[in-house]
Amino acid sequence: MIHTDIIIIGAGPTGLFAVFEAGLLKLKCHLIDALPAPGGQCAEIYPKKPIYDIPAYPEVLAGDLVDNLMKQIAPFEPGFTLGERAETIDKQEDGTFVVTTNKGTKHHAPIVAIAGGLGSFEPRKPPIDNLEAYEDNGVAYMIKDPEIYRDKRVVIAGGGDSALDWSIFLTDVASEVTLVHRRNEFRGALDSVDKVQELKDAGKIRLITPAEVTGIIGDGQVEGVVISKKDEEDIVLETDYFIPLFGLSPKLGPIANWGLEIEKNAIKVNNALDYQTNIPGIYAIGDVNIYPGKLKLILCGFHEATLMCQSAYQRIYPNKRYVMKYTTVSGVDGFDGSKKEAPKSVIKTID
Amino acid sequence: MAADIKLYITDREGVRHEIEAPTDMGMNLMEVIRAFELAPEGTIGICGGMAMCASCQCYVNSNHELPEMGYDEEMMLSEAFNVTDRSRLGCQIQLTEEMEGLDITIAPEV
Ligand SMILES: Cc1cc2nc3c(=O)[nH]c(=O)nc-3n(C[C@H](O)[C@H](O)[C@H](O)COP(=O)(O)OP(=O)(O)OC[C@H]3O[C@@H](n4cnc5c(N)ncnc54)[C@H](O)[C@@H]3O)c2cc1C
Ligand code: FES
Numbered sequence: 300m301i302h303t304d305i306i307i308i309g310a311g312p313t314g315l316f317a318v319f320e321a322g323l324l325k326l327k328c329h330l331i332d333a334l335p336a337p338g339g340q341c342a343e344i345y346p347k348k349p350i351y352d353i354p355a356y357p358e359v360l361a362g363d364l365v366d367n368l369m370k371q372i373a374p375f376e377p378g379f380t381l382g383e384r385a386e387t388i389d390k391q392e393d394g395t396f397v398v399t400t401n402k403g404t405k406h407h408a409p410i411v412a413i414a415g416g417l418g419s420f421e422p423r424k425p426p427i428d429n430l431e432a433y434e435d436n437g438v439a440y441m442i443k444d445p446e447i448y449r450d451k452r453v454v455i456a457g458g459g460d461s462a463l464d465w466s467i468f469l470t471d472v473a474s475e476v477t478l479v480h481r482r483n484e485f486r487g488a489l490d491s492v493d494k495v496q497e498l499k500d501a502g503k504i505r506l507i508t509p510a511e512v513t514g515i516i517g518d519g520q521v522e523g524v525v526i527s528k529k530d531e532e533d534i535v536l537e538t539d540y541f542i543p544l545f546g547l548s549p550k551l552g553p554i555a556n557w558g559l560e561i562e563k564n565a566i567k568v569n570n571a572l573d574y575q576t577n578i579p580g581i582y583a584i585g586d587v588n589i590y591p592g593k594l595k596l597i598l599c600g601f602h603e604a605t606l607m608c609q610s611a612y613q614r615i616y617p618n619k620r621y622v623m624k625y626t627t628v629s630g631v632d633g634f635d636g637s638k639k640e641a642p643k644s645v646i647k648t649i650d
Numbered sequence: 651m652a653a654d655i656k657l658y659i660t661d662r663e664g665v666r667h668e669i670e671a672p673t674d675m676g677m678n679l680m681e682v683i684r685a686f687e688l689a690p691e692g693t694i695g696i697c698g699g700m701a702m703c704a705s706c707q708c709y710v711n712s713n714h715e716l717p718e719m720g721y722d723e724e725m726m727l728s729e730a731f732n733v734t735d736r737s738r739l740g741c742q743i744q745l746t747e748e749m750e751g752l753d754i755t756i757a758p759e760v
Contacts, residue, residue, distance in 0.1 A: 344697055417692045423760050426731055458729055486725040545729055548696060548705065548760060564692035 303329040311339020313585025313600030314414035320608040322375030329378035333419040338365035374633025417549035437521025457544035565589035573610030679740035680706035699741035704730035706740035707757035
């Protein structure tokens with residue numbers, strides 16, 4: 300069981316910034332995300348695209364925004380459960396909560412902040428018969444631990460950045476990498492496309508295009524895939540793993556059944572006060588919440604996270620008086636012992 | 651002022667809607683579907699209209715002459731599911747007066 304002060308579901312920009320605001324109040328956070336890396340939509344959908352409406356940043360790449368947030372919160376040593384989906388929530392007798400993931404990891408805290416964005420990112424699965432039966436038995440939709448593929452044969456399907464980048468990466472790990480795509484053209488960062496070309500020429504990646512994986516062969520475990528090409532006979536390619544990478548799409552999923560008030564696929568909150576839901580102790584911040592006038596913008600999520608943490612503090616310490624302090628004045632005391640503070644003014648006589 | 655146009659949009663439940671959409675608001679088909687709430691929030695327009703998610707895939711039922719597919723749209727559709735030769739990405743189709751009477755069906759959610 301992981302114990303913390305605030306369980307944050309969703310490691311998008313909103314959830315990440317909540318760690319900072321909680322840290323200033325000496326509250327510890329643990330983040331859960333279905334994705335294997337933090338960043339939410341910014342990391343999954345548009346890491347290499349610019350954002351122009353982050354206050355004081357005339358332009359910032361979404362990926363850089365995430366990197367900066369990770370740097371900003373590092374002193375507060377957040378915990379992470381990545382690649383797992385928050386599945387159930389159980390209220391304990393003392394009013395605290397236990398959140399359990401689909402992999403059975405349990406988290407315990409007095410406060411839960413749902414920063415789930417548009418929902419948990421779930422893989423888009425190609426329509427192949429029996430595909431689901433092979434999940435975890437040779438079929439994977441995300442690469443969490445590349446070492447699993449050491450000296451194995453891997454077939455990747457897809458034509459975007461993640462298919463290209465993982466094909467490149469796995470050439471150093473797997474014994475055989477095959478990339479199957481429906482077209483001859485690929486859409487990705489130019490250097491990735493060039494690199495795949497280079498590896499193909501060097502015989503390190505087998506490229507099968509335009510083609511599609513249409514079937515899986517194996518007795519409980521993947522042993523091969525069926526590859527169909529237009530106007531040609533299907534071929535069977537032996538492999539140990541099949542990794543279809545067709546992007547991820549967000550689904551609100553299990554959170555919809557937690558007894559929270561839902562409207563338009565979002566969680567209703569009290570925006571006049573603290574972004575708490577209809578269940579006291581559970582907050583919803585960022586894209587995942589809804590209230591009159593709601594805008595799904597990063598800067599709105601930051602604001603909501605800040606107010607939520609103040610309210611969470613009051614719930615955890617109902618009898619403590621507290622006044623908000625400026626970071627410039629009081630500095631930032633990390634849980635890792637680091638301290639950031641404004642340099643003291645110099646006092647010196649001028650003759 | 652540009653005139654409103656009539657569109658026929660069949661939602662994912664199979665219900666056909668007749669709507670009056672403005673052509674002077676710089677809206678594309680995906681945005682029209684969202685503005686009229688014909689698909690649940692969060693199930694369409696995931697990538698914001700960058701031809702990167704295919705959540706706005708539609709089937710064109712009428713014989714309108716639509717703007718040609720761009721490279722991004724073609725590439726995205728080649729990776730999407732449930733694609734037919736009538737498939738288009740709603741976010742890549744900017745509304746114009748020529749689209750009066752356009753009839754589309756929203757593709758299933760994936
Ligand atoms: C193409 C594009 C361009 C954009 N441009 C801008 C812009 O210019 N300016 C701007 O302000 N905003 C922009 N946005 C919107 C912005 O990205 C979102 O407002 C922001 O990402 C919301 O942050 P969030 O942390 O609330 O949610 P998200 O970023 O969606 O993160 C939520 C995270 O929660 C996880 N999650 C959800 N449920 C669960 C669960 N049950 N278990 C585990 N994990 C879960 C998800 O996997 C996800 O990683 C853009 C969005 C897109 C797609
Ligand atoms: S909204 Fe994503 S492809 Fe159209």
